[in-house]
Amino acid sequence: MKRKICIILTTRGNYGKTKNILKLLNQDKNVELQVVLGGMVVSEKYGRMEYLLEKMDIKVIKKVNFVVEGESLNSMVKTSGLAILEFGTVFQELNPDLVLIVADRFECLPMAMAAAYLNIRIAHLEGGEVSGSIDESVRHAITKMAHLHFPATKEAGERIIKMGEDASNVHVVGGTSMDVLNELNLSDLTEFNEYQKNFGMGPILYAKKKEYVIVIQHPVTTEYEDNLKHMKATLSAISKLDMNTFWILPNMDAGSDALNKAIRQYRESNTKKLNIHYFKSLPIEIYGPLLSNSACLIGNSSSGIRESAFLGVPSVNIGTRQKGRVRAKNVIDVNYDENEILNAIKKQILNKDIQRDFTFGDGSACEKIYNILLSFHSDIQKQITY
Numbered sequence: 001m002k003r004k005i006c007i008i009l010t011t012r013g014n015y016g017k018t019k020n021i022l023k024l025l026n027q028d029k030n031v032e033l034q035v036v037l038g039g040m041v042v043s044e045k046y047g048r049m050e051y052l053l054e055k056m057d058i059k060v061i062k063k064v065n066f067v068v069e070g071e072s073l074n075s076m077v078k079t080s081g082l083a084i085l086e087f088g089t090v091f092q093e094l095n096p097d098l099v100l101i102v103a104d105r106f107e108c109l110p111m112a113m114a115a116a117y118l119n120i121r122i123a124h125l126e127g128g129e130v131s132g133s134i135d136e137s138v139r140h141a142i143t144k145m146a147h148l149h150f151p152a153t154k155e156a157g158e159r160i161i162k163m164g165e166d167a168s169n170v171h172v173v174g175g176t177s178m179d180v181l182n183e184l185n186l187s188d189l190t191e192f193n194e195y196q197k198n199f200g201m202g203p204i205l206y207a208k209k210k211e212y213v214i215v216i217q218h219p220v221t222t223e224y225e226d227n228l229k230h231m232k233a234t235l236s237a238i239s240k241l242d243m244n245t246f247w248i249l250p251n252m253d254a255g256s257d258a259l260n261k262a263i264r265q266y267r268e269s270n271t272k273k274l275n276i277h278y279f280k281s282l283p284i285e286i287y288g289p290l291l292s293n294s295a296c297l298i299g300n301s302s303s304g305i306r307e308s309a310f311l312g313v314p315s316v317n318i319g320t321r322q323k324g325r326v327r328a329k330n331v332i333d334v335n336y337d338e339n340e341i342l343n344a345i346k347k348q349i350l351n352k353d354i355q356r357d358f359t360f361g362d363g364s365a366c367e368k369i370y371n372i373l374l375s376f377h378s379d380i381q382k383q384i385t386y
Helices: 012-026 050-055 073-094 108-117 135-145 154-162 177-183 190-195 221-241 256-269 284-292 307-311 338-350 365-375
Strands: 003-009 031-038 060-064 098-102 121-125 148-150 213-216 245-248 276-279 296-299 315-318 331-334
Touching: 003 012, 003 073, 003 365, 012 031, 012 050, 012 098, 012 177, 012 284, 012 365, 031 073, 060 073, 073 108, 073 221, 098 108, 108 121, 108 135, 121 135, 148 365, 177 284, 177 307, 177 365, 190 284, 213 221, 221 256, 221 296, 221 338, 284 307, 296 338, 315 338, 331 338
Parallel strands: 003 031, 003 098, 031 060, 098 121, 121 148, 213 245, 213 296, 245 276, 296 315, 315 331
Antiparallel strands: none
């Protein structure tokens, strides 16, 4: 019988993290690949992703709408409630042998709960790490429900084992998005320069190597009331930097409305400043070369910790969202302070000593994961090891 493996994509980052796993599973005649889309990736507001799967000849089995608009703390609670209801129905219908859940998004916890309550085995990517926001708690909660673990770093793997997980089911494989980056022509910005003519908001800015910066700043749910102020500090620093900027808009976490409000107010009061182009999202095939050739990545995305280190790109990490996560030498941490942010960016742009770092993987994770997914067997009942 075919092994039924369900992979759920709810954010733009999920695509980059699972692309090569999806490709390998889709080519295997002994696998029934069940791809389910939900959350951000079925919303035009955040940029749809289905066309990328169509290009890979991967069929989407289900689309799940569970997002409650509002981007408030309460809407996040309601979204999670709807998610467990919807995914309970999806899993009961598809009856997968294994569900692969990516990382630490708040909607991932109800997915794990639905699978666990239906006696479906769970594989988890990128568990065991430490960070800020609600992601920190969600990640570890999923670990305790998962049967199979694919942490990105040695430290994360050790932490999972300390949480009482069976060491034989913990496989340190590295970050999966590095596999995709390894396959790209990272020196060529032609596709990106064409892409921005049809996507995003703002002036068309011709991207030249090391002559622009990237900003990705998401809300911090545990600092909900301060998100507007935090974004204004970043905007002010970028304004004073006066350098071409490609800005990827916030995700759907509680507080994103405040961040988008700050951006909207900035655009309305700076109509003569024409050096920022905004995107809802960027597929990794476009984002990889853009990041690789940038002078600096700014904000609080995990990409400023992971992919930027792998590519040797300077990063300025703002605030607490990535607090506690392992860092390479390419990162400078700053507070939500305009002058700190601006000074750190200027310092990083001039930094010529940053080298590539493989703390989060060397680009060989996906085939390891694929082989383990095919051979994995375990009892549905988990038990703590101490």
